[in-house]
Amino acid sequence: MASRSPRTTIFLLLLAVSLPFVCGCTDYGGQGVEQWSSDIPGGEAGDAVFNTPVQSAFTGEDESGTGFALQRIQPVMDGAAATEPRMFPVKFETREYEIDIDVNRSVYEGARTVDKALPAEYWYDEYRMLGYYSSFIGDPAIVTFLDDVLSPLERIRRSDNLNDEEFLELMVTFVQQIPYDSGAPVYPRYPVEVIYDGKGDCDEKSLLLLGMLSRAGYDAALLLFPEMHHATAGIRISTNGNPPFRTFTTSKNEKYFYIETTVPTYIGLYSENYEDAEAFVVPLGNGEKRFTRVNYVCHITESYQKIADRLVFMEATMAEWKQEIEDMKSDLQYGTYDTQDAWDDDYASYTALVGDYNSYVEKYRKYAEIYVYIRDRPYDIAGVYRRIENSNVMDITI
Structure with missing residues (x-):
């Protein structure tokens, strides 16, 4: 695949939202x-x-x-x-x-x-x-x-x-x-x-x-x-x-x-x-x-940071893939091919990339779901810990 500049605006979420783990009082007056x-x-x-x-x-x-x-x-x-x-x-x-x-x-x-x-x-x-x-x-x-x-x-x-x-x-x-x-x-x-x-x-x-x-x-x-x-x-x-x-x-x-x-x-x-x-x-x-519950909090925060890092990486990857898909689609619709076989080969590459992209999006959504769950529920330490474990989200490969 050709390497292109990622579009940071593509897809879902709230990765710009600051971690709940670094909020707090910052007034240093008297x-x-x-x-x-x-x-x-x-x-x-x-x-x-x-x-x-x-x-x-x-x-x-x-x-x-x-x-x-x-x-x-x-x-x-x-x-x-x-x-x-x-x-x-x-x-x-x-x-x-x-x-x-x-x-x-x-x-x-x-x-x-x-x-x-x-x-x-x-x-x-x-x-x-x-x-x-x-x-x-x-x-x-x-x-x-x-x-x-x-x-x-x-x-x-x-x-x-x-x-x-x-x-x-x-x-x-x-x-x-x-x-x-x-x-x-x-x-x-x-x-x-x-x-x-x-x-x-x-x-x-x-x-x-x-x-x-x-x-x-x-x-x-x-x-x-x-x-x-x-x-x-x-x-x-x-x-x-x-x-x-x-x-x-x-x-x-x-x-x-x-x-x-x-x-x-x-x-x-x-x-x-x-x-x-x-x-x-x-x-x-x-x-x-x-x-x-020190181990609970450690596991939650480490999982959160790993997921956040992966979401950033995946967002950039999806932006690159989406751009490549758009370029391939344009070539298939408006490009000039010498033979039908050449067009068929490009179409096969196009559909394969679309499949990979959609599979990647599903993984992204699973990560994002747990990311938001961790971020929004600091009042439920045990529940968040169980949700991370039961989701198997940390076992997802990208």
């Missing part, structure tokens, strides 16, 4: 993001009781003067309704839920009045940053509120018989599906403000998730990126191998995955700018439960 606080007894919320303490160092400026934290929330009684309902639609695995949360108005109003400013020079002081972020999820009023957030999720856990892994993924996808607020204030809002406002930026949603994970007994960590003035949530992983993307490790060699909260994204994946960024890993709380 915004803060996450935190933790000193031992606080478990609180009761509805019909669920969570007894895992939220651990860190401070509630307010510590006595030694070396730490930094926000003042405690002082609930404001303004005569309005005691609570305000908020509802969040959530897709998880094969189901859709409505998560109903009653927000304590007095705690919300009190949280709004707290001065959340953070001196810029504190970003390289791990101790002060821990104190600052601890304030957002370790404040006694927020600890109680976090139990209110967990209560409807705990009911789903019981009704659907979710294990610890599935419950972790439910919490993550719940926070990821809270609408992103591109106009968020400079300094982070408390979790109660995020739920009441029904939106948050990456830092604020990460704080909410960190609080939830710790209260539910998971080994979570604050990941600090001082050069970017950014912090996010991390979850400890159980693995003996080396994932194909970055893990964040403590001095004790404890490994944590990054959790992107901006939009639904597979656990462990992050924006490219975090690949080599300096990071501090600060474990929080006393939780012991970990993320165990």
Whole structure:
């Protein structure tokens, strides 16, 4: 076959769509993001009781003067309704839920009045940053509120018989599906403000998730990126191998995955700018439960990238073949042949190429179907893994 320049416009899909694995927060201003606080007894919320303490160092400026934290929330009684309902639609695995949360108005109003400013020079002081972020999820009023957030999720856990892994993924996808607020204030809002406002930026949603994970007994960590003035949530992983993307490790060699909260994204994946960024890993709380589906995520992401690469190659190949088919068709219709046999030979070549092309298109469509399925369903890790395996798409030869 003659080699011709490929037409990149030919055929189907969305290869220009960016990977869901590289989305995320890219604002590097003075915004803060996450935190933790000193031992606080478990609180009761509805019909669920969570007894895992939220651990860190401070509630307010510590006595030694070396730490930094926000003042405690002082609930404001303004005569309005005691609570305000908020509802969040959530897709998880094969189901859709409505998560109903009653927000304590007095705690919300009190949280709004707290001065959340953070001196810029504190970003390289791990101790002060821990104190600052601890304030957002370790404040006694927020600890109680976090139990209110967990209560409807705990009911789903019981009704659907979710294990610890599935419950972790439910919490993550719940926070990821809270609408992103591109106009968020400079300094982070408390979790109660995020739920009441029904939106948050990456830092604020990460704080909410960190609080939830710790209260539910998971080994979570604050990941600090001082050069970017950014912090996010991390979850400890159980693995003996080396994932194909970055893990964040403590001095004790404890490994944590990054959790992107901006939009639904597979656990462990992050924006490219975090690949080599300096990071501090600060474990929080006393939780012991970990993320165990590391191999699932690795298989999903590796399959996704291989499929994406193959789709690009196949699209170029199909463009070249289609052009050749059009040229052969034109020759057959309007060309001059010395003999019928010569025309018959070209026609046979034409029909063979059309057959090869159509077979190639079918393979392309199978790849594209799985590509889209992986891209659009980060809230169903186990289901996506099974779909890849059952499709045998990685066995297709091109």
